[in-house]
Amino acid sequence: MSAAGPRRTWRTTATDLVLPPQQRRSLDELSGDLDLSHGDASSKRSAFWTMLLLSAVIATAGVLSDSTATVIGAMIIAPLSTPIMGTALGIARIERRVMLRSLLTVALGVALVVGVGASSTLTLPDVYDLVGNSQVAGRTSPGLLDLVAALATGLAGAVGLARRDVAAVLPGVAIAISLVPPLAVVGVCLGQGRTDLALGAGLLFVSNLLALVLAGTLVFAALEVRRRAERRGRRRAWATIGGLLVVVTTVLAANTGLAVYLEVATARARTVAEEWAAPAAQTEVTDVQVVGTDLVVSVRTPADPPDLGDLVARLGEVGWLPALDVVVETTQGRRLEAGTVPLGVAATP
Numbered sequence: 001m002s003a004a005g006p007r008r009t010w011r012t013t014a015t016d017l018v019l020p021p022q023q024r025r026s027l028d029e030l031s032g033d034l035d036l037s038h039g040d041a042s043s044k045r046s047a048f049w050t051m052l053l054l055s056a057v058i059a060t061a062g063v064l065s066d067s068t069a070t071v072i073g074a075m076i077i078a079p080l081s082t083p084i085m086g087t088a089l090g091i092a093r094i095e096r097r098v099m100l101r102s103l104l105t106v107a108l109g110v111a112l113v114v115g116v117g118a119s120s121t122l123t124l125p126d127v128y129d130l131v132g133n134s135q136v137a138g139r140t141s142p143g144l145l146d147l148v149a150a151l152a153t154g155l156a157g158a159v160g161l162a163r164r165d166v167a168a169v170l171p172g173v174a175i176a177i178s179l180v181p182p183l184a185v186v187g188v189c190l191g192q193g194r195t196d197l198a199l200g201a202g203l204l205f206v207s208n209l210l211a212l213v214l215a216g217t218l219v220f221a222a223l224e225v226r227r228r229a230e231r232r233g234r235r236r237a238w239a240t241i242g243g244l245l246v247v248v249t250t251v252l253a254a255n256t257g258l259a260v261y262l263e264v265a266t267a268r269a270r271t272v273a274e275e276w277a278a279p280a281a282q283t284e285v286t287d288v289q290v291v292g293t294d295l296v297v298s299v300r301t302p303a304d305p306p307d308l309g310d311l312v313a314r315l316g317e318v319g320w321l322p323a324l325d326v327v328v329e330t331t332q333g334r335r336l337e338a339g340t341v342p343l344g345v346a347a348t349p
Contacts, residue, residue, distance in 0.1 A: 015222045023163045027093055027223055030161060034086040035098055036105060051079045052109055052180075056116040059184040063135040064120060071135060071181050076171055078180040080109050084209060085161065088216025091241075092223070106209070113180055117187020130192050131291045139178075139185045140200035142207060143256035147249060150208045153177045154215030162219050177208055203255070207248045214241045262290050272314045273297050280306045286331075295324040295341065300331045308338035315341045 036044045055078035062070030083105035090099030130136055157173035160166050182205040189198035270288040277283045277299060283306065287298040295315070299305050305328055312326050326338040 018159060019162055019219070019222060023165050024223055025162055025164055027089065027220065030089055030220065030223075031093075031098075033161070034082055034089050035102070036083060036086065037098075037101055048079050048082065048105075049112075051077055052112060053116070055079070055180050056113040056184060059113070059180045060117045060120045060188065063117070063133070063181065063184050063188055064124070066133050066135050068135070072175055074180055074184075075175045075178060078174065080106070080113075080179045081157065081174065081177065081212065083109065084179070084212045085158070085216045088158070088213045089220055091213070091217045092220035110183055110205075113183035114187040114190070117184040118191040119187075121188055121191025124192070128192070130189065130194060130197070135181070136185050136188065136197065136201075139182050139204055140189070140197040141255060141259060142200065142204040142252055143259060144249070144252050145256075146204060147207045147211060147252050150177060150211035151215060154208075154212040155219065157212065158216040158219035161216075162223060177212065179205065179208060182208070200255075203248070203251060207252060210241060210245050210248055214245060217241065266290055266295075268318055269295060269297075269315060272318060273311065276306060276311045276314055277301075290324065293325055294327045296327045296329060297338075298329045305330060305336070308336060312339040312341060 031038045036048055038044075055074045059071055059074035059078070062068070062072075062074055083102040086102035087099050087106065090096065090102055153173055154177065157170065157177065160170045160173060182201045185201040186198045186205070189195070189201060266288055270285065273285045273288055277285050280301065283299060283301040285297060286300050287296075289296055297311070308326075308328060311328070315326060324341050326341060328336040328338055330336070
């Protein structure tokens, strides 16, 4: 009777499906790619900082010019995912020195990109429309779907690194995860004095960072069997990352709820604004949106808009609208401050 082979569990079966043994790269091979202090360290660091600086300049230029193609170009060449995945590798190998070196590189890289973004605002005119820029607006209010996408992208990137036969997916991962553009937005917003928007873009980067580290650790840990004591150390690292991810998830969930609330509030405000503009001849409300702490009502009219005080009063009667500064923008290029919606005013009978 032949000896029975090693018992297979669902975990080993799933690992072999995702990471076929004949296609797996060893952790030593991954160290050569992800640890900037491994091998020819000076050349690796030179290449990393050169490409990171260039990607920061390109991303900032793309953000300020509102050019999606330029921002995508910055994503492709940005090397910031290397030390982030190096952090995951250090956790997977239980090598604290590698993990700390990689985290330090990430921190310095973040400071570089934010600094480039902030310094670029010195060239902007005072009337630059920061909030109207789609590259900024799309990165300052992250939600739960952004975290789900980041986790899936992180897994795709880690699998692409761990397998020899799917390296072609890595450029797509670089585009999907979006690391440098949110940091460029953080810098631009800080340079313009918009801390609220900078915090939103920073939250997007942190969620992407944690998702990458968690996904990378899970995949890289599957490449080697470790001793029980080492597995306990790795579990502690996973628990720390997981705890941070829970905090970020909570913030993103709250932000998602706020976005839904503002969407409903904006729809109700538009209905009220249309009723306000209806009696005036050739006057039409073309858009209503919340921009920061302003409720911006865009109006197409050949003359002066109707009474602004009446608009604020009508909005106040809704009762559940947040306290926002009402701004009316006309097709004549005028920006009129109408007043503030009273907070907590009950609907009048």
